[in-house]
Amino acid sequence: MNADYINPFLLSTVDVFQQMLGLELVREAPFIRKEFASQYEVTGMIGMTGKTTGTVAVSLPCEMALAITEKLLGERPPEVNAQVVDAIGEVTNMIAGAAKARLEHLQLSLGLPTVILGCSTRIAFPSRATPISIPFRSSLGPLVIEVGILA
């Protein structure tokens, strides 16, 4: 994967969390995830098509997914429910949308966000699009975004 694609997603994630959620993210070192390593319990995913195709995933612990939903809706859901799914899907959509604006030359269109729930769930990308993982920490907890784009 072309490393030029990473920075737009990194900057967009920081911007979305700061502007929409008032949350400062601290970036840690990007890494290439070992095959089939687990993510956190809640993962928003969205596909992108255009001059290339790719997927961005935003993975975070349940507690942080609940805290983000509370920030967006003003009320904390009692558990991971449809409101949380919509909130995390929307955050994923906003990150992909902000990255799309930074990657204008790729003329990306965004798909429908979906949200994967489960402990020890693993999300595998095709071998031709190894994703790069960018971990962040914040006062509400950690998260990691993963970006896999055809080279």
Added chain:
Amino acid sequence: MNADYINPFLLSTVDVFQQMLGLELVREAPFIRKEFASQYEVTGMIGMTGKTTGTVAVSLPCEMALAITEKLLGERPPEVNAQVVDAIGEVTNMIAGAAKARLEHLQLSLGLPTVILGCSTRIAFPSRATPISIPFRSSLGPLVIEVGILA
């Protein structure tokens, strides 16, 4: 979701399994999945963008994912590995590609297939795109496809 979108995915699934894998699928009654019900252990997903956006998911048990990979590669992988991920991703891609041809007026582009692995994993669609599930059975085992498209 518009029910007219279901038939192209149903027919495409039957065709892909018959033509690519020599496997006859028997369709069972489509249903609207209860919020957050579990899928099988291996689920291929692909996003679609165009005049609408949507996602198709193909979910099947590990054993069937291994059998399909064996049919495609001529050799059975020892476990669910990168070969299985690529094979199930490719089957998902073929189903979406065949449905895209049947839905020409929507001018769909396909994203990158990803594969979700895990027991008790749940895949949630946004509340504005409730998916329809279509279960099938075959001599190799069951599978279910889910299609969520913005109405």
